[in-house]
Every structure is written in structure tokens, then in C-alpha cells.
Amino acid sequence: MDRRVVVEASNVSKKFRLIKERNNSLKATVMRGRRVIAEDFWALREVSFGVLEGETFGLIGENGSGKSTMLKCLTKILRPDHGSVRVDGKVSALLELGAGYHPELSGRENVFLNGAILGVSQRELKGKFDQIVDFAGVGEFIDEPVKNYSSGMYVRLGFSVAINVDPDVLFVDEVLAVGDEAFQRKCNEKFTELRHAGKTVVIVSHGLAVVQNLCDRVAWFSHGHLMDVGTPRSVIEAYTETVHVDRQVDEAGHARWGTGEGRIVGVDWLDRDAQPAARLRCGEPAWLRLFYETQQPIEQPVFGISIRTLEGFEVSAPTSKDTDCVPDKIEGTGHVDVSFDSFRLLPGTYDLTVSLHDYGLVQTFDARRDLLRFDVERGPLHDRSGIVALGGEWRVVADDDS
Ligand SMILES: Nc1ncnc2c1ncn2[C@@H]1O[C@H](COP(=O)(O)OP(=O)(O)O)[C@@H](O)[C@H]1O
Ligand SMILES: [Mg+2]
Known part of the structure; x- marks a missing residue:
């Protein structure tokens, strides 16, 4: 054939x-x-x-x-x-998150808008509407503005439209x-x-x-x-x-900036034996190691990391200064460890940006955007949805004194 x-x-x-x-x-x-x-x-x-x-x-x-x-x-x-x-x-596509969606409009209105962009008639869309909403599983949220949607809901609705218009x-x-x-x-x-x-x-x-x-x-x-x-x-x-298993990538495709007196030369997730970690699980301990190299002594350096979702939402961006971990000086090569007793990101894929600054955070010696992409797997902590598992403890107390 x-x-x-x-x-x-x-x-x-x-x-x-x-x-x-x-x-x-x-x-x-x-x-x-x-x-x-x-x-x-x-x-x-x-x-x-x-x-x-x-x-x-x-x-x-x-x-x-x-x-x-x-x-x-x-x-x-x-x-x-x-x-x-x-x-x-007939082409249909689900590209970037939220592409072609209007935040102020409801899910329903966006389905019609999006369908129109894909070249589907309003009549056809009306006929498929229930099927689209059902597959997306957004329920009554369909009449809420999509700016109130979680990223998961956004994707589900976008994907549902893309596949249900019969491309x-x-x-x-x-x-x-x-x-x-x-x-x-x-x-x-x-x-x-x-x-x-x-x-x-x-x-x-x-x-x-x-x-x-x-x-x-x-x-x-x-x-x-x-x-x-x-x-x-x-x-x-x-x-x-x-x-490399952890998908560390070189500079070619990435934004890197800074004055260069000191540089971040690598980053790795480690396991408890300080070996490169095979996996990260939500709720388990985790260790991140940044390797640095300096051209000249740097006084009171501050290291920073930023973790973003694939859609670019910044989940957390701590620096070593936040926990008062500021050495008097670094010179030559070395590494910085960040340890997490319980790593709280929910299962998913994230990008890690790393940076090195002066004490006042005025000067950036080196910043490497999205240096490492990594996955978090299901672990001991799980929340139903969202980005982080805060791990709260629940208790139900009845009001009567029986
Ligand atoms: N609009 C843009 N302006 C400038 N550079 C871009 C733009 N879109 C993508 N790039 C760059 O082109 C390269 C390829 O990007 P992309 O196609 O998004 O890669 P991938 O999807 O494989 O991660 C990257 O280096 C990215 O930074
Ligand atoms: Mg891409």
C-alpha cells in the first residue's frame, strides 16, 4: 500500500x-x-x-x-x-499553553473562539460542545473566565478542543x-x-x-x-x-548572562549517597549541587536557583542569602549544596535556572536560564492537583459533645 x-x-x-x-x-x-x-x-x-x-x-x-x-x-x-x-x-494543533485563549473570557467563549481559529463552524462546535467539555473534565468551570483555571485545566480544555474538531x-x-x-x-x-x-x-x-x-x-x-x-x-x-541522563544542556540554545568573574559550571540532583539521583519523588528528601568556578576571588557571593514549570510559572526562587549561607569569599572551584528534607513539587516536569550574584544582588556574575530540565515522580506526598504539596495535616472535629 x-x-x-x-x-x-x-x-x-x-x-x-x-x-x-x-x-x-x-x-x-x-x-x-x-x-x-x-x-x-x-x-x-x-x-x-x-x-x-x-x-x-x-x-x-x-x-x-x-x-x-x-x-x-x-x-x-x-x-x-x-x-x-x-x-x-484539516489541521488542528495544541501548541503553547493558552495560545489563542483569552483570559477574561469564559471557557465556553474560548471554546468557540478557539474553534473559529481552527476553522470550525459555530454550528459544528455547538454540536460537539458537550463532548469537548466532558473530555476536558472542567465541569462548571466552563462558565468561569479561563484566567481562573489551573494550568491542568487549561491544557485539558485546549487538548479537548484540538482533538474533538475532527482534524x-x-x-x-x-x-x-x-x-x-x-x-x-x-x-x-x-x-x-x-x-x-x-x-x-x-x-x-x-x-x-x-x-x-x-x-x-x-x-x-x-x-x-x-x-x-x-x-x-x-x-x-x-x-x-x-x-547525559539529566538532560543538562550546553549554552548554545540558552540564555546565559553575567559579568563572568564567577561561573556556575554544572548542576546535579543527588541521592543520599551523593551520587547523581536517578529520580526525584514528591515528599522524599532531595539534594541539589551547583558547581562553581571563579576567575578571581568573589567576596560574599550569593547563589540563586529558580524553578519554573514548563509554562514558565515560577514556583520558587530562593537564594543562599535567604538562609544566611554566605561565605566570606570563594576562590577557584567548589560546589554549593541545597538540601530539601521533603521535596514538595508535585509530579511533573520543571526547568531549573541557576545564578551567582554579589551580596547586594546588584551584579550578576553568571545566570543560566533553564540549565536543567528534570522530572518529579509520584512519592509519599500527593495532593490532588496543583504544583506543590504543602503536606498539611487534616482533622475533622464534630461540634457536639457526645
Ligand atoms: N521567538 C523567539 N525569539 C528568539 N529565540 C527563540 C524564539 N523562539 C525560540 N527561540 C530559540 O530557538 C531555539 C529553539 O527553541 P524551541 O524550538 O522552542 O526549542 P524546543 O522546543 O526544542 O525546546 C531556542 O534556543 C530558543 O531559545
Ligand atoms: Mg518546545
Whole structure:
């Protein structure tokens, strides 16, 4: 049987213009005046591949490797600088969280707005409305403004619209990672259903197990280059061979700034034996280690970390100064440990930013945004939903004195 190529990227290159921020102190900004240092950055370089009708096709690769940019080119949100894309059939997509959603409007109004963007008639939407709300499981929240939604609800509604408008080709970015387990199971079932119905699905995921189970073929991106396309097994194997398990990535795809007197040269989650941790579990102890290196002695350094969800919500951003852990001086190389008796992030995927500052937090010596992406798994603490498990103790007391 000859299957048609329904999604095709031919020699796609996409560049972004980056503003270089060598030193972001106020003084430096003032001194530099109006001069802006810009540099072209190629997020995709001559990428070509085709997806066959009915295929479930996965995109994998490190943070910043160009997967989302590829999806945006395929869905015509971005235009390639070179090359071309072609997609046959009715397209539906779930890209960034909340993209195309209006915060002040209710879920109901947004379903119609979003459907219209996807080119679905209002009549068709009316007919599918109950099915959409039901799959999303947002209940009576459907008439609340979506700004009151949790990120999980946002994703569920977005995904529900995207799949229920009966697309021929569905594009999904890794946003689904924010849903809870039950919803993810439902999504995976839906993908299987779409596959049986002969629909084409292009999915970005860093969950390699998901990709392995779901996809017919996989494309691996690295620094904007297409490295390999093939069966999930062979591509995932090639990919994991080149990648450190904790997905620590180099500077190429990431914002890094600072004056450079001291630098953060690495970061690792450790287990209780001070070995790189295989997994983090909600409610279990955890240890984070930052490695530093200095060009010259730094007096009273302050280290900072920031943990963000995939949608960019900052969960927590403590510094060593908050707990009065400020050495008189650091010089040469060393490390900083942050220990958590009970690590309270709920299961999900997070990005870690690290930084090194002077005591007054006026100067940044080094800041590395999203240096490490990590997963938290289910553990002894679990809350029904949200981002953190605060671990409160509950007690019910009846008012009568019987
Ligand atoms: N609008 C933009 N402006 C500048 N740089 C961008 C923009 N969008 C993405 N990038 C950069 O392009 C690279 C690829 O990004 P992206 O496609 O989002 O990667 P991935 O989805 O694989 O994590 C990254 O280095 C990112 O910082
Ligand atoms: Mg992405």
C-alpha cells in the first residue's frame, strides 16, 4: 500500500534575532546607551522530513533543539527563512499553553473562539460542545473566565478542543506533560483512537517512554539540525547515547548572562549517597549541587536557583542569602549544596535556572536560564492537583459533645 506524505518539511531553516546581553547591570546598560548588540541565531537548519498519512510521528531532542519552532513552522505560525512546508488536510494543533485563549473570557467563549481559529463552524462546535467539555473534565468551570483555571485545566480544555474538531492532522507540543496521570492516560487512549481512525499525529514529547509506545516513527533534533529519523527504538537509542541522563544542556540554545568573574559550571540532583539521583519523588528528601568556578576571588557571593514549570510559572526562587549561607569569599572551584528534607513539587516536569550574584544582588556574575530540565515522580506526598504539596495535616472535629 502506497501511503501519501501529508506533512512535509523541505529544507526548512528558521532564524531568530537575539539581543546579546553581556552585562545587564544598570550601569552597563546606561553606558552602552542606545547601541544594541544583535546576533542571528538559527533555530532550525535545513530540516527535511515527511510524515505519512495515518502515522504518529514524534519529535524528540534537548531543550532548545528546535522542536517547538518546527511545529510552529508546520502550523504556519512562523514562516521559515528558507525552505518550505506543506500540510494536507484539516489541521488542528495544541501548541503553547493558552495560545489563542483569552483570559477574561469564559471557557465556553474560548471554546468557540478557539474553534473559529481552527476553522470550525459555530454550528459544528455547538454540536460537539458537550463532548469537548466532558473530555476536558472542567465541569462548571466552563462558565468561569479561563484566567481562573489551573494550568491542568487549561491544557485539558485546549487538548479537548484540538482533538474533538475532527482534524486530519493533529500537532501537539509537550504541554500535555502538565496534565495529571489520569488525563495523560486519557490522552494516550485518544492518540491510539486517532491512529486507528487513520489520522496523522505529530507530537513533541520529552517523555521517551510515551514516544516509544505511541509513535510509528521519530525524528531527533539537536541544535536545530535533524539528526535522525526512524523507528522509535533506533532513534531513541541513538539519542540517549549522546545525552547525559539529566538532560543538562550546553549554552548554545540558552540564555546565559553575567559579568563572568564567577561561573556556575554544572548542576546535579543527588541521592543520599551523593551520587547523581536517578529520580526525584514528591515528599522524599532531595539534594541539589551547583558547581562553581571563579576567575578571581568573589567576596560574599550569593547563589540563586529558580524553578519554573514548563509554562514558565515560577514556583520558587530562593537564594543562599535567604538562609544566611554566605561565605566570606570563594576562590577557584567548589560546589554549593541545597538540601530539601521533603521535596514538595508535585509530579511533573520543571526547568531549573541557576545564578551567582554579589551580596547586594546588584551584579550578576553568571545566570543560566533553564540549565536543567528534570522530572518529579509520584512519592509519599500527593495532593490532588496543583504544583506543590504543602503536606498539611487534616482533622475533622464534630461540634457536639457526645
Ligand atoms: N521567538 C523567539 N525569539 C528568539 N529565540 C527563540 C524564539 N523562539 C525560540 N527561540 C530559540 O530557538 C531555539 C529553539 O527553541 P524551541 O524550538 O522552542 O526549542 P524546543 O522546543 O526544542 O525546546 C531556542 O534556543 C530558543 O531559545
Ligand atoms: Mg518546545
